[in-house]
Amino acid sequence: MKTIAITSGKGGVGKTNMAVNFGLALANQGKRVLIFDADLGLANVDILFGYSCEHTLADVIENRMQLTDILVDAPDGLKILPASSGVLRLERLSMSQLASLADAMERLSSRFDVLIIDTGAGMTDSVLFFSSVADEVMLVTTPEPTAITDGYALVKVLANEYEVKSLVLLVNEVLDNKEAHTVHKKLSAVCGKHLGVEIRFGAGILKDTHLEKAVRERKPVYINYPTAPVSQSLRNFARTFDSVFTSQKNELAQKGFWNEVLARREQQ
Amino acid sequence: MEQETSQFLEAVLGGDSESEQPLSVESIKAKCGDGVAYWSDLELEDAFSAIGLNERQIERIQSTSQFDKTAIIQKLLDELSRTTLEDGLTKVYNRRYFERTMESELDRSRRDQRPCGLVLLDIDHFKNFNDTYGHDVGDLVLKSVATTIKNLLRSTDTVSRVGGEEFAIIVPNTFRLDAGFLAERIRKHVEEHKVKVDDKALSVTISMGIAMNDPKLITTVDELYKQADKALYEAKQSGRNCVKFSVSETETSSSAVTADERNELLG
Numbered sequence: 001m002k003t004i005a006i007t008s009g010k011g012g013v014g015k016t017n018m019a020v021n022f023g024l025a026l027a028n029q030g031k032r033v034l035i036f037d038a039d040l041g042l043a044n045v046d047i048l049f050g051y052s053c054e055h056t057l058a059d060v061i062e063n064r065m066q067l068t069d070i071l072v073d074a075p076d077g078l079k080i081l082p083a084s085s086g087v088l089r090l091e092r093l094s095m096s097q098l099a100s101l102a103d104a105m106e107r108l109s110s111r112f113d114v115l116i117i118d119t120g121a122g123m124t125d126s127v128l129f130f131s132s133v134a135d136e137v138m139l140v141t142t143p144e145p146t147a148i149t150d151g152y153a154l155v156k157v158l159a160n161e162y163e164v165k166s167l168v169l170l171v172n173e174v175l176d177n178k179e180a181h182t183v184h185k186k187l188s189a190v191c192g193k194h195l196g197v198e199i200r201f202g203a204g205i206l207k208d209t210h211l212e213k214a215v216r217e218r219k220p221v222y223i224n225y226p227t228a229p230v231s232q233s234l235r236n237f238a239r240t241f242d243s244v245f246t247s248q249k250n251e252l253a254q255k256g257f258w259n260e261v262l263a264r265r266e267q268q
Numbered sequence: 269m270e271q272e273t274s275q276f277l278e279a280v281l282g283g284d285s286e287s288e289q290p291l292s293v294e295s296i297k298a299k300c301g302d303g304v305a306y307w308s309d310l311e312l313e314d315a316f317s318a319i320g321l322n323e324r325q326i327e328r329i330q331s332t333s334q335f336d337k338t339a340i341i342q343k344l345l346d347e348l349s350r351t352t353l354e355d356g357l358t359k360v361y362n363r364r365y366f367e368r369t370m371e372s373e374l375d376r377s378r379r380d381q382r383p384c385g386l387v388l389l390d391i392d393h394f395k396n397f398n399d400t401y402g403h404d405v406g407d408l409v410l411k412s413v414a415t416t417i418k419n420l421l422r423s424t425d426t427v428s429r430v431g432g433e434e435f436a437i438i439v440p441n442t443f444r445l446d447a448g449f450l451a452e453r454i455r456k457h458v459e460e461h462k463v464k465v466d467d468k469a470l471s472v473t474i475s476m477g478i479a480m481n482d483p484k485l486i487t488t489v490d491e492l493y494k495q496a497d498k499a500l501y502e503a504k505q506s507g508r509n510c511v512k513f514s515v516s517e518t519e520t521s522s523s524a525v526t527a528d529e530r531n532e533l534l535g
Binding site for chain 2: 128129132145148149152153156157160161162163186187189190193194
């Protein structure tokens with residue numbers, strides 16, 4: 001299972017929409033996809049789908065339910081792991097809760113090909129946590145200056161404090177592909193020069209009014225408007241998945257360290 | 269410690285140590301140095317009496333071969349470094365060791381550009397153990413916590429007892445999150461393993477505060493300690509038995525976007 005944390009420096013760049021519709025495009029092409037809605041700050045994946053979820057992550061963390069019991073079915077076999085809004089703030093989870101959550105998700109690895117983690121925006125501990133434990137981090141930005149600089153700020157923290165050395169860039173709401181490449185070129189140059197971080201080009205997603213329409217209809221655009229430009233962009237992107245998302249695990253020492261601690265405990 | 273040292277002298281040299289003169293690693297090192305094998309007997313004799321050996325012990329050393337003399341001195345040095353840097357009760361390092369090591373680790377962190385962390389931890393309501401069960405039980409609790417920490421650390425981490433019921437763990441070459449995991453692991457382990465005293469099983473919990481240095485900036489031991497202490501205070505404030513990170517201004521400022529970076533991004 002490949003884990004991809006989708007994140008952005010700034011809210012409102014379409015991160016959750018990208019996560020959901022990219023997930024659908026992948027599922028549509030035969031991949032077994034799970035979306036973890038880890039963004040409790042703003043929009044929820046379940047709202048985009050028009051579901052309301054009876055059970056949420058809070059039930060799992062408080063040991064009332066198993067992770068597999070709360071998964072929600074979406075089209076094409078896509079599954080959603082809903083977080084709860086309001087009651088439980090992921091930001092407030094303790095280290096051990098985050099770790100056991102990561103463990104629980106690891107256990108799902110045989111059932112899915114791709115786990116998309118829709119993290120919150122900005123630099124809360126949970127965003128940074130999921131970004132640092134995932135195989136890949138996909139940064140979503142728009143061509144807007146503030147979105148770019150906020151995205152860069154997040155990359156900087158991830159590089160400086162979490163040893164993330166390579167990310168995939170998705171530029172949303174572009175007028176054409178050229179604009180996406182211009183944004184990528186700039187970010188990639190500055191990240192390389194100042195942070196030693198590699199920014200790989202993922203995709204440019206066309207600005208498309210269908211997206212907003214679908215949001216109002218509480219259905220994913222990929223379902224309601226499969227031929228709209230935005231859906232086509234995502235479909236093309238999904239086709240490149242295996243060649244774009246090639247990292248196995250970023251360099252976070254977590255794994256090695258974790259094993260060492262576990263090994264020590266077993267010796268006792 | 270004094271007693272242990274003299275016991276050691278007896279074991280190594282035979283005979284008793286009558287001297288009351290305190291020994292110090294520095295004084296022996298100053299006297300012996302590395303080239304001890306080349307010292308004349310007279311020089312050696314001076315050195316031995318300077319570190320407080322009595323005449324019988326000196327005679328014994330004098331009658332051994334030059335090779336053994338070096339070995340004996342090395343053993344003495346090792347033992348003395350141990351006893352002067354170790355906490356007598358818990359057998360983890362003491363505050364003196366902590367201060368030295370923290371300083372050199374901060375230097376190294378800057379040199380290698382890899383972050384280094386400090387975890388401070390304090391046993392919750394420790395006074396109650398002493399008051400309720402007596403100091404012997406309090407001591408057992410301290411020993412037990414010290415052992416737990418030691419067993420869970422990675423080979424490069426060190427733990428020191430820096431106060432009555434306070435320990436400091438230096439985690440070199442470690443990123444923030446990993447320091448958090450390590451701390452959480454220890455906290456959980458302490459919480460889940462009761463300390464057995466006679467027929468009682470005592471529940472012990474600890475609070476922890478973590479501060480990370482920024483390898484790009486100069487951080488003093490004092491500054492880092494204060495940050496970790498502040499985080500520890502927060503952990504105590506939010507109900508104890510938990511781990512808190514220090515949010516240092518330095519940490520965030522070095523990750524802030526500079527004017528140069530901004531201009532290049534938008535230019």
